Amino acid sequence: MMLRHTKPLLKKLRYLSALGQKAWRSHSSSARERALHYGSGQKIHGFTVEQVTAIPDLFLTAVKLSHDNTGAQYLHLARDDSNNLFSVQFRTTPKDSTGVPHILEHTVLCGSEKYPCRDPFFKMLNRSLSTFMNAFTASDYTMYPFSTQNAKDFQNLLSVYLDAVFFPRLRELDFWQEGWRLENENPTDPKSPLVFKGVVFNEMKGAFTDNESLYAQFLQNKLYPDHTYSVVSGGEPLAIPDLTWEQLKQFHATHYHPSNARILTYGDLPLDQHLKQIHEEALSRFQRTKPDTDVPPQPHWDKPREHHVTCGPDALAPDPTKQNTVCMSYLLGDITDTFEAFTLNLLSSLMVSGPNSPFYKSLIEPKIGTDFSSVVGYDGSTKEASFSVGLQGIAEKDIECVKHIIGQTIDDIIANGFEEERIEALLHKLEVQMKHQSTSFGLTLASYVATSWNHDGDPVELLKISENVTRFRQCLKDNPQYLQEKVKHYFKDNTHRLTLSMSPDESYFEQQEKAEAEKLKQKVEALSDNDRKQIYEKGLELLSIQSATQDASCLPALKVSDIQRTIPVTPVEMGNAGGVPVQYCAQPTNGMVYFRALCSLNTLPDDLKLYVPLFCNVITKMGSGGMDYRQQAQQIELKTGGMSVSPEVIPDPADLDMYEQGIILNSSCLERNLPDMLHLWSDLFNSAHFDDEARLRVLVLMAAQELSNGVSHSGHMYAMLRAGRTLTPAGELQEAFSGMDQVKFMKRIAEMSDLTAVLRKLPRIKKHLLNPENMRCAVNATPQQMSAVSTEVEKFVGVIARKKKDRKVARLNVIEKPLDPMAGSGFIPGSGASRKLISEPTFKPCQMKTYFQLPFPVNYVSECVRTVPYTHQDYASLCILGRLVSAKFLHGEIREKGGAYGGGARMGSGGIFAFYSYRDPNSVQTLSAFRNGVEWSKAGQFSQQDIDEAQLSVFSSVDAPVAPSDKGLNRLLYGVSDEMKQKLREELFAVTHKSLTDVANRYLGIGQRTCGVAILGPANESINKDPSWVVR
């Protein structure tokens, strides 16, 4: 697990998203009010309170403490949110690229003093109702957060986390498994060649195939060449084999110490209890040390520098001759200067964000490249922040030109400044982000304060956002040149400036392979016969440990009986606005209104379907009514929290051969802006612009680039979609909208020299899609606002143009079902609110094996089986079986033995049971692991405890908190009611050993149901020779 920073554009602002909440629950005993009673100087369980601060904007109280004996720093954020969070972070500042902090992050999770079983972390995933569990390695810190809504679970997880980070076993075999090792290719055959294996080794090989992250890594290394930022904290694949087990243990001893730790808790659980447990179980066993982990300031250059690097070619790049990246990066100020960092962050957004920003106009619109470089805007993830701007997808000859434009644009900004309206739009965005509530607010805050706090910045200052806004406004008022002066100081006059260009090299992967072979040869040649014998024996030992039945009884666990039997009902009200069904869901939304609409695409001719994702992507970005696209973008920023459209294929919950097809309009705004936002929507319905080919090209290039970049980090999703493509009618359309077919389609569009033909299709699509005849809406807002909101929605429906029902496509078999999923058989089609589903009762699923040969050194493998829909009685058993076989069998085979980053199986709501692997060194072998997983399931070699764990794990996702903005959406959009959820819940509780082996036998065995297979990966001889595969 790794945190890698790409696209740091507006990162800080994104972290802020979802601030604010639950003001309605302000009774006197609230957690935030109780926390105000702590006094500074007060001693509690080995800690001393340093400061107590009310932060009304975020509805929380911050309590800062320090641990008396060790100096460990502690921040508690008391807030009336039941999704409690714990996080501990250590400043980890490596001096080499062996990946020591990253390998350590993995290895501490392999067993500890009190919990000596293998992999307690992964096991806790199945013994808890956690809403989040993970670990991250950043450039200069390592962080271990979890969250849960259950108090007992919090204590359990806290105990496991504390023991893992402070008292891990760090055995040599753990290091071998997680880090790197030499091992016989076939561990049971001492004659098979020795190869490098290890989870992090493979993970980083995978990460380095992603050109965007590769570029981000190079940029940071070269902009800060004098200390820890000059190395790869995650590990450079070929430097990883230089790390020894001794060095790993040493790094732990010096870095994972309370004196180098920062601990954060968040939520409504009492602070006293946390402090007591943390002191007693961990901190009381340490004495203060002086950790030497500070990052010194980067010495400033007296003149700018330039570097050039190479990368692998991108087989999916829209234009193969345009695969270069160039950007300029500027070293800014220290991030612990909170207000300066706030200002520079806002300033950076003004410079690069949205079509009205100067760099968008000067770099994106001339279409020199496909998109901004992967690193763009403000990046505060290092001790001193940086700002970067540049382009990817450019021709080599344009590199100079881009550099020139960047300098020119900075001069223009200094001369002209920014429009006041843009500054207002940005501050409005901050206000919206403070009000919108996500479900992972604790994690958002922990990540938000992590970097500055890591360098001893004051985390509480960071939380005082409105104070910073007020001060910012004052600075602008006092000095109209305020921002321009900053630009002059930090950009024009800044000599610590790096220009980094990156070009593809046809032989890049070959060279990497050669270098790896060379490294391997070096290591192998140095071995004595005795070494080889030991390697073989250790390989066998590892294999036998990995194959042994595991005893996890030392770990704490919740019981299935701790899970709530029933779910709370979400009340909604159905209304009707001029014939359009509208669902109103009253929620504590903190003054925000959320408006969604689903528009059917049943009447759309088939030849236009592949264009629907493109249509969705551009419809809100081409201008409408009296506004060109710039004015439109400005209005969207000024008046809304965002307006977007996405294609949606919704499998019917009751029938695998039925699905609904449509697009979803998604938007939010402050209550006062609802009329403006609905006006923006009605402009799109009535008079969207489709006349600007140059604008369309900009958007097409960006979309194609984004899809192409996405394949290497979501390869398993693409493999799953492809494998499921021929199994259901919905699967085929899903692949067309978001699978490899779409990636290739967009690449073709981006290559076209003339987009007029494409442009002409867009209004045709719009006629079919943006039509109130085929629409239903959902609104979430506060109860007080509901009647005003419904009036506005009625007005909106009243003004959007209505089309005649003349485009019924006869070929399609459309079935009407009542919108209320529980309406039963009394429903008469045409009589009221309904969902219009496409039915293909004669659909014949067929088996298909597809191989996408791509220039990656790792594979993404999937096998999908057509099973049963959501409401079928066997659905619950298949859900549990997915978790069970993932945790108890596939994890061991694919990750531990196979060396893949991840792998497992899961049941999808569309009735597809999917096996998958992620960043996998194997391909065909993984397919056998899937099959062995089925045999394992059929044989039923699992215990009741295993089943209980799988149930807990399924429930922790079923019961994941839902934000007020999203409540009730399942019902309106997907036809899944609370009653259906409750029924599934009862079936999940009722799953037995017998029902699990039974579904494995009836659905997953060979010849039982049709299955599909897909692999994305490098050239593969055995598959190329096998005629049953379709190679693409």
Ligand SMILES: [Zn+2]
């Ligand atoms: Zn990792």
